[in-house]
Amino acid sequence: MTMDDCNLFEIIDTTRSMRRLKPDPVPDALIERIVSAGTRAPNGQNTQPWAFLVVRDPAARRFLQERYLAVMERAMGDHRPGPDDRSRGARTMRAAWHLAEHLHEAPVLLLVCGERDWPFAVAPEDRRGLAPPSYGSTYPAVQNILLACRALGLGATLTTLHQMFEAELCERFGIPDTHGVTALIPIGYPLGRFGPVRRRPLHEVTHLDRWGNSWPG
Ligand SMILES: Cc1cc2nc3c(=O)[nH]c(=O)nc-3n(C[C@H](O)[C@H](O)[C@H](O)COP(=O)(O)O)c2cc1C
Numbered sequence: 011m012t013m014d015d016c017n018l019f020e021i022i023d024t025t026r027s028m029r030r031l032k033p034d035p036v037p038d039a040l041i042e043r044i045v046s047a048g049t050r051a052p053n054g055q056n057t058q059p060w061a062f063l064v065v066r067d068p069a070a071r072r073f074l075q076e077r078y079l080a081v082m083e084r085a086m087g088d089h090r091p092g093p094d095d096r097s098r099g100a101r102t103m104r105a106a107w108h109l110a111e112h113l114h115e116a117p118v119l120l121l122v123c124g125e126r127d128w129p130f131a132v133a134p135e136d137r138r139g140l141a142p143p144s145y146g147s148t149y150p151a152v153q154n155i156l157l158a159c160r161a162l163g164l165g166a167t168l169t170t171l172h173q174m175f176e177a178e179l180c181e182r183f184g185i186p187d188t189h190g191v192t193a194l195i196p197i198g199y200p201l202g203r204f205g206p207v208r209r210r211p212l213h214e215v216t217h218l219d220r221w222g223n224s225w226p227g
Pocket residue numbers: 025026027028029102106109167168169170171207208
């Protein structure tokens with residue numbers, strides 16, 4: 011599928027996590043196109059409370075990979091499916107481990123940053139420490155970025171394990187206290203092929219007029 015005949019719904023239907031990436035460089039022009047797509051996204055009151063850190067430096071990528079893998083080992087150390095397990099879950103886990111072990115080989119690690127801001131629902135007297143970074147106003151941008159990557163033939167994955175070493179991460183990259191990192195997106199040319207995403211059918215997740223009233227389709 012070329013960019014010309016790739017329509018929006020084909021892109022949406024085939025934008026899945028691509029965790030096996032080639033180390034080949036991604037041109038600046040494509041990075042700019044991708045980040046620009048991110049900045050077209052909806053966001054609260056058009057405050058555009060995002061910032062994007064494009065990590066290319068090999069030592070910086072290794073820094074991220076070592077910590078990402080350490081989190082993965084702590085959290086998922088017991089979940090390493092054997093090579094004979096052909097189940098879908100096992101395939102996803104193998105891909106997740108591959109990503110953790112090869113994260114530094116992705117030519118670009120994109121850190122999506124969001125301004126810290128307390129949600130309305132947290133009462134002023136309950137606000138302690140740093141406010142969380144804005145997920146609501148950065149995740150539409152993240153999705154635009156994933157779609158833009160797909161449209162350009164690049165693989166990407168929305169990852170969040172960096173939350174487990176966020177303070178160290180912010181210090182390493184000079185990210186000020188005003189911002190936090192909401193997503194770490196490895197980007198590169200995919201080793202495998204794009205394929206359809208797999209999701210539960212609509213009638214299982216869609217209600218008509220009242221919760222529990224399944225959409226009839
Ligand atoms: C909030 C969120 C956090 C995620 N964190 C990770 C992550 O840390 N590592 C990873 O490999 N995938 C992560 N993913 C990707 C999901 O595992 C993936 O989207 C899901 O399994 C569906 O698979 P697909 O994207 O291939 O269709 C995350 C997705 C979301 C929405």
